[in-house]
Amino acid sequence: KNEVEQSPQNLTAQEGEFITINCSYSVGISALHWLQQHPGGGIVSLFMLSSGKKKHGRLIATINIQEKHSSLHITASHPRDSAVYICAVGNGGSQGNLIFGKGTKLSVKP
Amino acid sequence: DAGITQSPRHKVTETGTPVTLRCHQTENHRYMYWYRQDPGHGLRLIHYSYGVKDTDKGEVSDGYSVSRSKTEDFLLTLESATSSQTSVYFCAISAGTSGGTDTQYFGPGTRLTVL
Numbered sequence: 030k031n032e033v034e035q036s037p038q039n040l041t042a043q044e045g046e047f048i049t050i051n052c053s054y055s056v057g058i059s060a061l062h063w064l065q066q067h068p069g070g071g072i073v074s075l076f077m078l079s080s081g082k083k084k085h086g087r088l089i090a091t092i093n094i095q096e097k098h099s100s101l102h103i104t105a106s107h108p109r110d111s112a113v114y115i116c117a118v119g120n121g122g123s124q125g126n127l128i129f130g131k132g133t134k135l136s137v138k139p
Numbered sequence: 140d141a142g143i144t145q146s147p148r149h150k151v152t153e154t155g156t157p158v159t160l161r162c163h164q165t166e167n168h169r170y171m172y173w174y175r176q177d178p179g180h181g182l183r184l185i186h187y188s189y190g191v192k193d194t195d196k197g198e199v200s201d202g203y204s205v206s207r208s209k210t211e212d213f214l215l216t217l218e219s220a221t222s223s224q225t226s227v228y229f230c231a232i233s234a235g236t237s238g239g240t241d242t243q244y245f246g247p248g249t250r251l252t253v254l
Binding site: 033059060062064070071072073074077079115117119126127128129130131132 | 247
C-alpha cells in the first residue's frame with residue numbers, strides 16, 4: 030500500500046486553465062513537501078507546509094491535516110509549467126527522511 | 140541554487156563491475172541523501188548520512204554502500220553492478236532535521252545504465 034498517493038497521474042491542460050493536483054497520505058506527518066521535476070530532470074522544492082495554505086506567484090498549496098490531504102493549484106497555467114509535480118511527506122522520524130509520491134505529469138498546451 | 144554537484148552525470152557499465160557515484164556540496168549541510176528514481180516508482184531512499192562517518196540504510200539499500208569522510212562529499216558505491224540498478228540517482232542535502240520539516244535540495248542526477 031502506497032503511503033503517499035497522487036492524482037491524477039497525468040494531466041493535460043490548455044494554457045490559461047486552473048490546475049489542481051491532489052496528494053493523499055496515510056501516515057502521520059510533520060510536514061508535506063511539493064516538488065517540481067523539470068523535463069530535463071532537475072528537482073526543485075516548491076513548498077513545505079504543515080498547516081493551512083502557502084502561495085508563491087501562480088502556485089498555491091493547501092493542506093488539510095485532519096483529512097490527510099493536500100492540493101497544489103496552478104492559476105493561469107502556462108506551457109512552462111509543464112513538469113512532473115511530486116508530493117512528499119516527512120513522517121516525523123528523527124532523520125528527516127521523506128516518503129515520496131509517484132508524481133503527476135502535467136503538460137500545458139499553448 | 141544550492142551548491143550540489145554529482146559525478147559522473149552519465150555512466151554506462153557492465154554487469155559485475157564496481158561503480159562509485161559522487162555527490163559534492165558546498166553548503167556545509169549536515170544531512171545528505173542518495174535516492175534512485177525509476178518509472179512507476181516515487182523517489183526511493185537508498186542511504187543517508189547525518190554527519191561525517193554517520194550513515195544509515197534507507198528503503199532500498201541492498202547492493203549499495205556509502206561513505207562520508209568529509210562533510211562535503213557523499214559517495215555511493217555499487218560493489219557489483221546489476222541490471223536492476225539501472226536507474227537515475229539523485230543526491231540531496233538538507234541543513235538539519237526535524238522529522239522531515241527541512242527543505243531538501245537536489246543534485247542534477249546521474250543516469251546509470253548497467254548492461
